Amino acid sequence: MQVLPDPIPEDPQPVRILVVVEGAHDIEFLTRISTLLHSAHPTLPDLAAMECDRELIFVPIGGHPRAWLRRLAPLQLSEFHLYDGEMPPEREQREEFISQINQRIRCRAVLTRKRSLENYLHPQAIQAVADIALEFGDHDCVASEVAQRVFDSRHADYSWKQLTRRIRVRLRNRAKHWLNTSAVEQMTVPLLQERDPDGEIISWLETIGQLAESN
Structure with a gap:
């Protein structure tokens, strides 16, 4: 019986971009909202799909963003940083x-114009989950108000x-979890347009797509 060698695995998809955020809740929000927007605007990247395909790596830094100013530079990958406006x-x-x-090459960083990502949610999406108007x-702390x-x-x-x-x-913290998961899943493109009429989130996704292509 002839023993055949194992097939040589295909080269893995190279990582194209690092997306630096403050925490895991931001990842939950961005993956879901990008999937929603990609369904309406296919030219926008679907971050969940990119992460699944290993084209994108989220880096949740857990605070102290200043410490990450150049920490990822040795990897020589494109970087997109998104931090709460505060x-x-x-x-x-x-x-x-x-x-x-x-000022760094292939790097882009932005602050949210609103206090945090939860502020981009529409009250209707929150009411659909928690049954509260x-x-x-x-600039309100949505998670605190919702929890109360x-x-x-x-x-x-x-x-x-x-x-x-x-x-x-x-x-x-419990409210933040379902706000960034279940409530985001209740969002629609028209609801998002009401909460983000200037297309701020779309601009983030466009930038991520451009940086990924430049890598």
């Missing part, structure tokens, strides 16, 4: 190192203000 004076500090990242501005409204709607004899800080943080 409130002054932290926003001004972030704008400073954002400009430094943008909510209004919020571009959900808690108060379910506990008539105990208020949010009576909770310890530790419990409130835990409930807020």
Whole structure:
């Protein structure tokens, strides 16, 4: 019996771009919203598909974005950095190192114009998941407001203000998870256009696509 050698595996798809974000919730949001937008605008990249095909690697840095100014440079890959806009004076500090990242070749960094990615959600998408009617501005902490409204709607004899800080943080983190997963999945292109009329998210995806092609 002749023993044939194992077939030589095909060369893996090379990584084309690194997408640097602050945390895992941002990855959940971006993969879902990009899939939605790609279905309507096929020229926009589907980040979930790119990650699955190993063309893209998300890098959740867990805070301290300044420390990542040049840390990934030795990999010689295109980089897209997306950080929460935050409130002054932290926003001004972030704008400073954002400009430094943008001086590097094949690197682009942006701050969200809104406070965080949850602020791009439409209240209807949130209501579809949590059955609460909510209004919020571009710079409100959506996760905190949602967590409080959900808690108060379910506990008539105990208020949010009576909770310890530790419990409130835990409930807020729980809200952040489903906001960036289940609520994003309730979004539609028209709803996103209402929340992002200037096409900010589309511009991020266009930039990612351009950087990936340049690698």
